[in-house]
Amino acid sequence: MARASVVGVGMTKFGVHDRPLEELFADAAFPAIDDAGIESSEIDALYLGNTLGGMTENDTHLAPKLASHLGIAGIPTQRFEDACATSSNALKNAVHAVEAGVHETVLVGGVERCTDRTGLETDAMTRIFASAAHRHYEQPGGLTFPGVFALLTKRYMHEYGVTEEDLAAIAVKNHHNGTLNPRAQFGKEVTVPEVLESPLIADPFHLMDCCPFSDGASAVVVTATDQGASYDSEPVDITGVGHSTDIVPLADKRSLTATQAARDAATEAYEQAEIEASDVDFAEVHDCFTGAEAMAIDALGLFEDGEGGRAATRDQTALDGEVPINPSGGLKAKGHPIGATGTAQIVELTEQLRGDAGERQIAGSNCAVAHNLGGDAATTVVSVMEARL
Amino acid sequence: MARASVVGVGMTKFGVHDRPLEELFADAAFPAIDDAGIESSEIDALYLGNTLGGMTENDTHLAPKLASHLGIAGIPTQRFEDACATSSNALKNAVHAVEAGVHETVLVGGVERCTDRTGLETDAMTRIFASAAHRHYEQPGGLTFPGVFALLTKRYMHEYGVTEEDLAAIAVKNHHNGTLNPRAQFGKEVTVPEVLESPLIADPFHLMDCCPFSDGASAVVVTATDQGASYDSEPVDITGVGHSTDIVPLADKRSLTATQAARDAATEAYEQAEIEASDVDFAEVHDCFTGAEAMAIDALGLFEDGEGGRAATRDQTALDGEVPINPSGGLKAKGHPIGATGTAQIVELTEQLRGDAGERQIAGSNCAVAHNLGGDAATTVVSVMEARL
Numbered sequence: 001m002a003r004a005s006v007v008g009v010g011m012t013k014f015g016v017h018d019r020p021l022e023e024l025f026a027d028a029a030f031p032a033i034d035d036a037g038i039e040s041s042e043i044d045a046l047y048l049g050n051t052l053g054g055m056t057e058n059d060t061h062l063a064p065k066l067a068s069h070l071g072i073a074g075i076p077t078q079r080f081e082d083a084c085a086t087s088s089n090a091l092k093n094a095v096h097a098v099e100a101g102v103h104e105t106v107l108v109g110g111v112e113r114c115t116d117r118t119g120l121e122t123d124a125m126t127r128i129f130a131s132a133a134h135r136h137y138e139q140p141g142g143l144t145f146p147g148v149f150a151l152l153t154k155r156y157m158h159e160y161g162v163t164e165e166d167l168a169a170i171a172v173k174n175h176h177n178g179t180l181n182p183r184a185q186f187g188k189e190v191t192v193p194e195v196l197e198s199p200l201i202a203d204p205f206h207l208m209d210c211c212p213f214s215d216g217a218s219a220v221v222v223t224a225t226d227q228g229a230s231y232d233s234e235p236v237d238i239t240g241v242g243h244s245t246d247i248v249p250l251a252d253k254r255s256l257t258a259t260q261a262a263r264d265a266a267t268e269a270y271e272q273a274e275i276e277a278s279d280v281d282f283a284e285v286h287d288c289f290t291g292a293e294a295m296a297i298d299a300l301g302l303f304e305d306g307e308g309g310r311a312a313t314r315d316q317t318a319l320d321g322e323v324p325i326n327p328s329g330g331l332k333a334k335g336h337p338i339g340a341t342g343t344a345q346i347v348e349l350t351e352q353l354r355g356d357a358g359e360r361q362i363a364g365s366n367c368a369v370a371h372n373l374g375g376d377a378a379t380t381v382v383s384v385m386e387a388r389l
Numbered sequence: 390m391a392r393a394s395v396v397g398v399g400m401t402k403f404g405v406h407d408r409p410l411e412e413l414f415a416d417a418a419f420p421a422i423d424d425a426g427i428e429s430s431e432i433d434a435l436y437l438g439n440t441l442g443g444m445t446e447n448d449t450h451l452a453p454k455l456a457s458h459l460g461i462a463g464i465p466t467q468r469f470e471d472a473c474a475t476s477s478n479a480l481k482n483a484v485h486a487v488e489a490g491v492h493e494t495v496l497v498g499g500v501e502r503c504t505d506r507t508g509l510e511t512d513a514m515t516r517i518f519a520s521a522a523h524r525h526y527e528q529p530g531g532l533t534f535p536g537v538f539a540l541l542t543k544r545y546m547h548e549y550g551v552t553e554e555d556l557a558a559i560a561v562k563n564h565h566n567g568t569l570n571p572r573a574q575f576g577k578e579v580t581v582p583e584v585l586e587s588p589l590i591a592d593p594f595h596l597m598d599c600c601p602f603s604d605g606a607s608a609v610v611v612t613a614t615d616q617g618a619s620y621d622s623e624p625v626d627i628t629g630v631g632h633s634t635d636i637v638p639l640a641d642k643r644s645l646t647a648t649q650a651a652r653d654a655a656t657e658a659y660e661q662a663e664i665e666a667s668d669v670d671f672a673e674v675h676d677c678f679t680g681a682e683a684m685a686i687d688a689l690g691l692f693e694d695g696e697g698g699r700a701a702t703r704d705q706t707a708l709d710g711e712v713p714i715n716p717s718g719g720l721k722a723k724g725h726p727i728g729a730t731g732t733a734q735i736v737e738l739t740e741q742l743r744g745d746a747g748e749r750q751i752a753g754s755n756c757a758v759a760h761n762l763g764g765d766a767a768t769t770v771v772s773v774m775e776a777r778l
Contacts, residue, residue, distance in 0.1 A: 052449075054443050061767065064636075073635060073636040078471055081443075083450035099489070102485050245452070
């Protein structure tokens, strides 16, 4: 089995972009190819994540379209869609293909436009996002995603005594990290009172507990690095990728707070990587809402159940804490262009593990995890990356 | 490398269905599981094709939703979208996963609703289909898919002297085959004059040159059959899967008539299977329009360039011809529920190679090919299946 590593990364600033999907993706893909120091002709396949392009821009079959724009048509290309976990699933399949020798070098990435630059108003976009909720049991009742995660989080707070202040501390931390990330959508500090005084969206979430609508793209070059080739950047190995699924709709889940798919995916990824949760130096997790970060870091085994909810309050997840979480600013501050989020987490892990993360660099980290979740905490992909010592 | 085989198949009748996507897919998936004689708990992953569900029914993240409905949530599930080649790409990835030992048994399938039972009128559906055409160079000019394939076919007719009567003969043949397929949307014979007298849609295509809008689902169980297990049905081996991409938009293609991605995918698939085109006993090809069948069978090397256009007129592609094409009735008569078409071709190949195809059984066939195309002849997947002698 070949060893799959990331040898090149690129991403746009997340925020508002007035560019077609082809150009937006190229702004991530070409830098990733350049970062790897390879020629475009060395790319054997494109594994693309895009979640909403059909609904937002009447644009499907994007994989060959983007490959054509990049000048690499002719190779196999394919699009994945698994709600917010879209480009992590593209990564998983690319890693499998490289490990199995199906492809030597794969360009993996995601692109999405979710802001009003699509021409859509916020209510139309909210309806589109809700397409990932159950079509018959959830959408008709108006259960959009702030509501989905509010339900999960409200139960989590009840079970573990976590407070709104604890959730707000997660937003404060991630916004602080965002100020250190030039590609983050939001680069300003916020305070706990500011979070709590922002408008209530879905109890217990205030506006500042919620990630924004974003446009953006991200891309990574995954290649087999045990063939002796050299690259411009230090390879970072993908040593495990776990992927699991929980039940949709919410009402049928065995537990609302366990986010079971994350637990199963983490177990699988850690086994592949031959690590334990205690080996993880930092993580990027799917903080679409503050409560989601709390449940994610419990599920990853980085904290005891319920303690993840208080970890930010205790500074345990700060950049200089025991286990820094979301050094990039997370979805909360970096932004969340749905299909681009998964590989953007991989960009952050790679830069951190190379020691290239600038002002937000976490000292002495060798092993990191990305946790990317889709829909009603239904799809979860957990990836382990390790620097070479 | 494990050997990947199909051990179970299922599909709904294609046509008009008043059932939610979950139930429609279950009507193909459960029969496939039963046909294999396995328990649902033996399925390690779901690889799902759906192309339009977000746009037609505001329903995305379908893989975990359908897995939940089937009672198999917990396994990795993922959705593929590559226009009309959607479920063939799901199959390709499943074959890779089985061959590499990532999964032992994968449920692969597709589901789609494209008729007015979605609540959409024909013009809205036409716009949705056009999402696979280039967003900036083709959609704004109104180039929908009858137009795309009319442009390719008009050039093909010019280069090779193929006539409208020759195209009509393809429709006549496929409609005849459809009369022998109880799951086909159209079960009536048509004549060349009837095709030529049907309304002109996009020159040279008359209405009867075009496949219909369809609802339907298909599923196959792909498993590693060199592990010694036995199955209720005779395994049929997938010995090659090739996948390639051509340029979008049409105007940038090197050739309008070569359908280059099909040639590249066929070369790859034949090499994997260690066969030549002359070894192919019959094929299911992507006849979204009659002209597409002609170009496909040329590209697969089953006929000399240009001769594929006259093959139906000469009865070479009839059920008892030299190389039967589309014994199922093809997209033309069987129907074309976009995301379900690729695995429906695999259902037909499996049943034929088992000798289970009833009135449309092709005598003495051991090696067959499926050709599934997406968008502007951009994505093409070619699969080779072989019976065990």
